[in-house]
Amino acid sequence: MKEGPDIARIGMLIGDPARANMLTALMGGQALTATELAQAAGVTVQTASSHLSKLEDGGLIAQRKQGRHRYFALADAAAGTLLESIMGFAASRGHLRHRPGPKDPALRKARVCYDHLAGDYGVRMLDSFVARGAITSDGENLSVTAQGHSELAGLGLDLSPPASNRRPLCKSCLDWSERRSHLAGTLGKALLQHFMEKGWARRGDESRAVVFTPEGERQFLSLFPI
Amino acid sequence: MKEGPDIARIGMLIGDPARANMLTALMGGQALTATELAQAAGVTVQTASSHLSKLEDGGLIAQRKQGRHRYFALADAAAGTLLESIMGFAASRGHLRHRPGPKDPALRKARVCYDHLAGDYGVRMLDSFVARGAITSDGENLSVTAQGHSELAGLGLDLSPPASNRRPLCKSCLDWSERRSHLAGTLGKALLQHFMEKGWARRGDESRAVVFTPEGERQFLSLFPI
DNA sequence: TTCATACTTCGATCGTAGCCGAAGCATTGT
DNA sequence: ACAATGCTTCGGCTACGATCGAAGTATGAA
Incomplete structure (x- = not known):
């Protein structure tokens, strides 16, 4: 009865205001740090960290470690x-x-x-x-x-x-x-x-x-x- | 100050499993009744009714009254x-x-x-x-x-x-x-x-x-x- | 009219997800 | 070595929304 892609998972990820703000901020194409994204979303870094790991699991973003920073960017052009x-x-x-x-x-x-x-x-x-x-x-x-x-x-x-x-x-x-x-x-x-x-x-x-x-x-x- | 489209609202609508199931069912292109959609989503009609009104407010679906039935379909090709x-x-x-x-x-x-x-x-x-x-x-x-x-x-x-x-x-x-x-x-x-x-x-x-x-x-x- | 069907609204319950404080790692700079 | 910075994990709190039973509205049929 159930078949096909799980659009609910993608929707849920985008559906949270804090995450949506982060993604919107990343739409500029520039990689941002967790702290910057927390500020963009209006939440603390702890909360942002939780959101970021969910977005990464969902394949929407990817992170790149550089020194003591972690830069987050959209996963790809898709x-x-x-x-x-x-x-x-x-x-x-x-x-x-x-x-x-x-x-x-x-x-x-x-x-x-x-x-x-x-x-x-x-x-x-x-x-x-x-x-x-x-x-x-x-x-x-x-x-x-x-x-x-x-x-x-x-x-x-x-x-x-x-x-x-x-x-x-x-x-x-x-x-x-x-x-x-x-x-x-x-x-x-x-x-x-x-x-x-x-x-x-x-x-x-x-x-x-x-x-x-x-x-x-x-x-x-x-x-x-x- | 208004800045950019509200993707969170769309995401939240699609992000609920029951609503996602309804939308997937409507991707068939046929207009379905609330009862049919409730069955497709695996929830009661009361719950389905609540979801359908939210989807309609969000502009994702449209309803057409016909007799004592209400047919729901995707709002448009977009x-x-x-x-x-x-x-x-x-x-x-x-x-x-x-x-x-x-x-x-x-x-x-x-x-x-x-x-x-x-x-x-x-x-x-x-x-x-x-x-x-x-x-x-x-x-x-x-x-x-x-x-x-x-x-x-x-x-x-x-x-x-x-x-x-x-x-x-x-x-x-x-x-x-x-x-x-x-x-x-x-x-x-x-x-x-x-x-x-x-x-x-x-x-x-x-x-x-x-x-x-x-x-x-x-x-x-x-x-x-x- | 009365009954039956289709759907909505109300009310109350309950689970989950978001949130933050505090503590824990990891890396860098002095 | 130590301190500072950036980020993650943990635990508990809270609030929102999904859910369903029951009651209410609308349409059509007997």
Whole structure:
């Protein structure tokens, strides 16, 4: 009597508001951490963890361990297509969800990615470094040239000290809003710190947004031309 | 602030086993009464009634009063397509309600997808049309060529009438068992109807399977060679 | 009218799934 | 070594929704 695929299982997974919010957040195509997804869903990390393992068991998402982070992303294109088609149907029936907080377009401009700058500004910064030959991009790996070292020293950044530091000086990190790489690693962290110490920028209170002052914005744009 | 479609609402509706069973039963394309659907779901009529009103509010099904009966059916072709795509995803992840039973091979061979033919035969039909140039597949969209129109007219199918019909003549629908596209839309519906009027095939009694007579099978295979 | 059928609404029960606090691993940085 | 961070697991609490019996409404037939 019963035959065919178990649509109820998929429906149940998508049917919980917290999980639906996580999946919607992942529709951007960018891998997110459990903490970020918990924030997106409006639940604690414990609850989010439980949801994430269910979604993974159901084959909707996949996780990738990277350092002490676990990045979660949609399992594959089929999962994205499925969600897209459900969104299309929901929209056609006028079922819209209302989210409490305003969604900041400021996040796309500049935001914190763990400890470094991401978003439009983060991508621009790396592009500018590469264009002027301060950083060379060897496919996946990044490295600072001699010219780059002297330039950074001119900014007052000393990058030599902890030679025992296992963390790479330069690292690229994929940006969800730009879908391109921005500058991570020790250098990326140091630069963001530098901007904030100079008073050019500050972190947003409740969000990951980074807000630049008018003076800071001017300085940033002149330091990192396209 | 409204942000995006509410996929959780759709998911929750489909996520309940009883409702999922009802929807699966309605995928046969026939309108069923509340009592029949209650039986299909394995619940009492009171419970079924509650589920049906929720599904109707959600825009997945529609009811038609007729005498003291109320016939329930999928709201439209979009609802059928949505369910089929969810079935496809669930099947691809190995989520089956019941391991392959006796009826399963029949379902994979030929079944009703809301109002058109799906399964192996449905896919074969579209493949055959495309291979001989009766239908052109422009990536996502399908359209009938001049040759196709004359060929269909030869079968006794008149496809011109309701010019006001917003439903596309030709549409592709992803098949959960074959993971390929089959022919949906007005043409897909007309063809299935044609087969049944000719006495080549009939609907299965309790399932979505489409059973071909020996003569019907012979005709079908010669009409749609690979 | 009265009875029978088909379905809905009401009320109450009950199971399960979501939720969070606290504790437990795992990895990284100092 | 130790501390800090990111995430998972465990246990108990709570709330929502699925379920069914009983009663109510609507349609059709005797």
